Amino acid sequence: MNTRKYIDPADMRIELKTGISLRITLRDGQVYDDVEPRRMFPISNADMFILIVDKEDNELFIIKDLKQLDKESYKNISTALDRYYLIPKIREIKRIEEKFGSLKWWVKTDRGDYEFDIQHRHSDIKLLSSGRVLIRDANDNRYEIPNYRKLPRKSQYLISGDL
Amino acid sequence: MRNEVEAKLLVNKPLPEDIKKKLYESLRDGEELLFAISAELLMDGSYGNSTFGVTRSRIISVDPTFPSGVLTLDISRIKNAKVKRMYSNAVLCVETDEGVIETNRFTYSVTELFDAAANYINNVNSGMDPEEQLELIRERFTKRKLTCPKCGRRLSRRNPVCLKCADKKRFATRVFGYVKPYIPVLIFSLVLSSATTAATLIPPYLTKELVDNVIKNGDIAGLRKIVLLLLGIYAFQAGIGAVRNFTLRITGEKIVTNLRNEVYAKAQTLPLKYYDKTSTGSVMSRINGDTQNLQNFIIRISQDVIIQVFTMIGIMAIMFAMNWKLSILSLLPVPIVVYGSRVFSKHIRPFYRRLWKRRSRISSILADTLPGIRVVKAFTSEDRAVQHFEKCGEDLLNENIRAAKITSAFPAVVSFLVMCGGLVIWGLGGYWVINSPDRLTVGVLVSFISYTHMFYGPIQFFAGLSDTFQNALTSAERIFEILDAEPETDLGKGYKPESIKGRIEFRNVSFSYESGKKVLDNVSFVIEPGQSLGIVGATGSGKSTIVNLLMRFYDNYEGEILIDGIDIKDIDLKYYRSQIGYVLQEPMLFNDTIYRNIAYSKPDASVEEVIEAAVVANAHNFIKRLPDAYDTFLGERGVGLSGGEKQRISIARAVLKDPAILILDEATASVDSETENLIQQAIERMIQGRTSIMIAHRLSTLKKADKIIVVDDGKIIESGTHEELMSLEGKYYRFVQIQSLSDGMFTVRSVDKDEYSEIY
Structure with a gap:
């Protein structure tokens, strides 16, 4: 028996208020206002098991699969989630410099060009079996390479030593 | 005038011209x-x-995505300012009578500055001295600017030693420190090498x-002399x-032993926080592999480099004395070999780093699963452990x-080039020998x-010297020790009952x-299905x-x-x-996500x-x-779960298994009272309807057990419910009694502390 409250995505309509704040109306008329979504699996399954919390971060219920939502609701909650979770996707690595064990990366991402430092090259760059690479910078910001094998050749060469 | 203002402005980094322009244009x-x-x-x-x-009176936010590019707001209108942290980014939210406004979005790199800004706004609005508040902001900005002048690394406080740079400076001295006691031996070895x-x-x-x-003149005596001389030289x-x-x-073994001991001693003194960030496998790999690499490097630097320089100079001197023209010809491939070696070295470096990473991963698995072998066995995960290990082994x-x-292709190419150099000398030298034997003899050629x-x-x-840094040596000796050990023989071979109800009986166990003192002496007890048994006893009682x-360990x-x-x-085991x-x-948690740990x-x-x-x-x-919820990777930077949290994850793991029998071995021993309550709640939920055995040093947690046995020196000396045992006295x-007394003392001390703070 589940003690968590799972609500069927087909039974709700989700509207985006401001920022990451949502209004969720259930089929029975119940309204959850000013609520926010959180991913239970932000890395492995971003669209599944979305926790809905109130302003004080109290858990309200779980939406098991966002893809079961209607198109508009899906778009709204996805916008809020994309805003909450900032994981720029690296499209190109322009340069990597190493200084005393720390790395400085110059990258092109889906959110523009950026540069950041990596403190621990062995633990902060994680290669998953699918070719996906998860990166964490010295300030705890996250980045992702969806598939390093699809990066430009020079980028692949630059990152190859750390995978 | 504006330049002077700009020079005084507190800012975390130089502002781009367009932003600066908008900012200053917005000023009244x-x-x-x-x-x-x-x-x-x-x-x-x-x-x-x-x-x-x-x-002093307003906040000004410049962001090209705003309709006008600028957002301004009077500070007096702000009821509250706070930073809302999200995932890898945050926003500054200011609350006004009209609602909440998000003024800026930013990465974690500047969150601390925005925190300070929010505090400034709130404190100034609550009537605190703006100058004092500005001073706090100034301190925050200054602290942020504390960087090592050499490497640019951020420093925690003013004028500390930058560890990275200090280590670099001391590197040569420190390495020499390990070599110093062996200098006479190394000099002796160097003399032998020179000879x-x-x-x-x-x-x-x-x-x-x-x-x-000799051969040309048919000089048999000379031949004998030279052959004997050559024999002597070879001997x-x-x-x-x-x-x-x-x-x-x-000497090398002594150096590496000292070094390994020192690294190990240092590893003992490192804070636990360090181990939250670094897997023990990685530490083990450093203690074993890296010390070995350093030893190789020390030996190569202290011996081979000197010898090779001497050899090179000696050979060149002899060659030039014999024939300078041929000498120059023979040096022709040198630039290609040197250049090729540098290119090779650059290309091979990423390979070695990747190899290091894969070896380290294997070390991590070993460090996880071998100390946690009980967990592996208890959850019958031997096959999965082997599969995981094999997968990492395959990657390596x-x-x-x-x-x-x-690494195979490069030496072949170099060797080919050297051969080509030899062919040139054979060709030209042979030509000279044939056409003008007075210029070059066969022997000289x-x-x-x-x-x-x-x-x-x-x-x-x-050319290959830099390679030595990275190529680690592995020892097979200990691997064979493991391979030759006896495995558990009856895994998957015994009787499998349809179900287990959970009646446990120890009959004269x-x-x-090891041979010697009995840890258990004739122990007998019975637990009926669904009952809970508490085991009490002093440390080492059994x-x-x-x-x-x-568990059949x-x-x-x-x-x-x-x-x-x-x-x-x-x-069947x-x-x-x-x-x-x-x-x-x-709790034994693995270097994996919370989800997979459960x-x-x-x-x-x-x-x-x-x-x-x-x-x-x-x-x-x-x-x-x-932030990463169930995807949180344990054993990483920033993920320092408390003992109680780790314990609850391990309890969740046991709950998920839904076992017929449950064993809790001091599950609440190393947590505070509040966490103990949380764990106790979890345990009570978990043991319902299962046969359970609980070992606990806090006796209050065993009060509800159906039966309690008291073990002393390997024997059961008392048995019954809590009430029965209490009446037994x-x-x-x-x-x-002892535990109540110590809990009471703790309470008294707490009260004393409170009284102390009231008085002072």
Whole structure:
């Protein structure tokens, strides 16, 4: 028996208020206002098991699969989630410099060009079996390479030593 | 005027011109910008230049995604300012009568500055002195600017030693420190090396004499003399070489032993925080592999470099003395070999880093699973552990194969080039010998060829010197120790009952770990299905041994242990352990996500089941608040779970397994009272309807047990319910009394502390 409250995505309509704040109306008329979504699996399954919390971060219920939502609701909650979770996707690595064990990366991402430092090259760059690479910078910001094998050749060469 | 203002402006980094322009254009007459934060992130989440500025009366936010590009607000209108942290980014939210406004979005890189800005706004609005508040902001900005002038690394406080740079400076001295005690031995070895090197230069010269004078003139006596001389030289080389190798090896081993001991001693003193960030496997790999690498490097630097330089100079001197024209010709491939070596070295470096990473991964698995072998066995995960290990081994093998291709190809190319150099000398030298024998004799040509080949030895040595840093040596010796050990024989081979109800009986069980004192002496008890048994006793009394035997970690005991009337030795071990849930005092979590740590006990569990197990174990509430929630990787930077949190994850793992029998070995021993309550709640939920055995040093947690046994010196001395044992006024009663007293003392001390703070 589940003690968590799972609500069927087909039974709700989700509207985006401001920022990451949502209004969720259930089929029975119940309204959850000013609520926010959180991913239970932000890395492995971003669209599944979305926790809905109130302003004080109290858990309200779980939406098991966002893809079961209607198109508009899906778009709204996805916008809020994309805003909450900032994981720029690296499209190109322009340069990597190493200084005393720390790395400085110059990258092109889906959110523009950026540069950041990596403190621990062995633990902060994680290669998953699918070719996906998860990166964490010295300030705890996250980045992702969806598939390093699809990066430009020079980028692949630059990152190859750390995978 | 504006330049002066700009120079005084507190800012985390120089502002781009367009932003600066907008910022200053937004100022009213006489309004002064106090500080500004460059945020690097726009409201739409893309990277770009945005800025948050504060004057005495207003905040000014510049962001190209705003309709007018600028947002201004009077500070007096702000009821509250706060930073809302999200995932890898945050926003500054200011609350006004009209609602909440998000002024800036930014990455974690500047969150601390925005925190300070929010505090400034709130404090100024609450009537605090703006100048004092500005001073705090100034301190925050200054602290941020504390960087090492050499490497740019951020420093925690003013004028500290930059550890990285300090280490670099001291690196040579520190390495020399390990070598210093062995300098006489190394000099002795160097003398021997010089002697053998000098000896290697003689045979080619004797070859020349042999060809040009002895054989040509039919000088038998001369032939005998030279052959004997060559024999002597070879014997000398072999003998001295053996002594040298022996000396070097012993010295190297001594250096590496000292170094390893020192690294290990240091590892003992490192804070636990360090181990939260670094896997123990990685530390082990450093203690073993890296010290070995350093030893190799020390030996190469202190010996081979000097020898090779001498050899190179010696050969060149002889070659130029013999024939300078041929000498120059023989040097032709040198630039290509040197250049090729540099290119090779650059290309091979990533391979070695990848190899290091894969070796480190294997070390991590070993460090995880071998100390946690009980967990592996208790959850019958031997096959999965082997599969995981094999997968990582395969990765390492593949990387080794890739590296082998390049490391095999390069020496072949170099060797080919050297041969080509030899061919040129053969061609030109042969031409000279045939056409003008007075310019070059056959003997000189032959010995010259020998010297040319010898010359490329040092060249190749220097070319591959950097390689030594990275190529780690592995020892097979200990691996064979493991391979030769006896495995558990009856996994998957015994009887598998349809189900286990959970009746446990210990029938006259005696046991000792090694020959000697009995740890358990004639122990007998029965637990009926669904009942809970508490085991009480002093440290070393035999409590955990009862569990070890029940788990079948040891089989060589006397007597019988029965489950539902069947001897546990007759039940298939894998099946048997799969029916038992085991929660240890020190939760053993693996270097993996929280989700997979819980699902470890039931890999095919649905996500709902895993979440539900976490809920039962009182773990869901803290997991969901972690940024990565169930995807949180344990053993990484920033993920320092408390002992209680780790314990709840391990309880969730046991809950998910849904075992017939549950064993809790001091599950609440190392947590505070509040956490203990949370864990206790979880335990109570978990043990319902299951046979459970609980070992606990806090007796209050055992009050509800159906039966309690008191173990002393390997024997059961008391048995009954809490009430029965209390009325007995025996050992259990005394334990309870002592514990109540110590809890009371703690309370008194707390009160004293409160009183103390009231008085002062």
